[in-house]
Amino acid sequence: MLFGIYSFLTAALFMDLDAVDVAFTEAAVGAGVTTVLLLSGLRLTNRWEHRPRHGRLVPLIVVGITGAALIYGTMDAPLFGDPDAPAHRHVAPRYIEQGPQEVGMPNMVTAVLASYRGYDTFGETVVIFTAGLAVMLLLGIQQGPSASPGRAAIGDQPVLRVVAKFLLPFILLYALYVQMHGDFGAGGGFQAGVIFATGFVLYALVFGEGHARRVVPPRWLHRLAALGVLIYGGVGLVSLFGGKAFLDYTVLAHDPVHGQHLGVLLVELGVGVTVFSVVLAIFYALSGRKRQA
């Protein structure tokens, strides 16, 4: 719970530092998903912890020395907000000055994410997919009493039901808006996938997991996660067959800028689908598992 509040504060800090896209992601992921996952993990383990046998002095000394060394290292670092800092001199000016013309979208973060650094993002999508696979291998999605319809873990809460019913369509609609509007405003596939998944997590928490599993069966999620990666990779292959480099979207339409636009949209769609299905699959895996021993 405290961790959720902490995440929310971090998001507010990012907002203040002009990183609207990042603030968005942190708010959705940290405050929403991580808290739910940690609580489900806690449910499956022991409630109380023991005191560790070794003392706390040695770790404290190690941490103190490392911290002091790091602080010493910052002494020569560029000052906060300095426009001439080395970080702003290399590729960033090109992204800022040429990006809007070359990729044709006002949100530079999306342009860099999906077009200039498309390889990175592809790699990250594959990492998320792999993490989803690892959780499936370790836990699997179990069928159990909690998976049958009509039982919510928190019991029957009329107020929550009504509020959730009212909010859900807006959450899902908002996720779609974030997905499609990522070119112009803050947002994109990562955020949209997480928000979409959060909507279903909320549904599962309030109405019972069985109902949620009827709406989105777990076996779909595996395929959807793979489908997202395939969409992303497929766009890359299409541009490869079009005679350009992997993930060079200019071949997708006659006009290079239109091609970029289409490519970014498709790629973000792939990211969104993968993130959504992996997050939801992880939630199912952790919350559906029965406590043993």
Add this chain to the structure above:
Amino acid sequence: MSGIPGLLNYWVAVFLMMAGFYVVIAQGNLIKKLVGLGLFQTSVFIFYITVGKVSGGNAPILSEGITAYSNPLPHVLILTAIVVGVATTAVGLALVVRIQEAYGSVEEDDINDADQEAELALTRQHDGKPGDAGT
């Protein structure tokens, strides 16, 4: 930014990072270690985002009348890192759950004890061949 020393952002990141580091090495509970890792991770996020900030800059979304933008590159890196972070945290949690099912505990000390007992039992089975203890 007058009144705040210009290196404060690094110090905040270092403080958070060390807090996370301390939790990871001082706590025996594996879930707490994961939370510590999360703290550590956020400190890196804050470090990157503060590096990307330009004084007087605006959010990197093109609009008229704005000339200075913050650096979009760290935003991109951290944006993806956050989502990857939650996925890896989930893998960690899944491992912890499996450990709980195998050992009945998520305390480092208990797990160590159980491992040592199992190893001792193995050595006794091999009856005077200590070299096989680890296999």
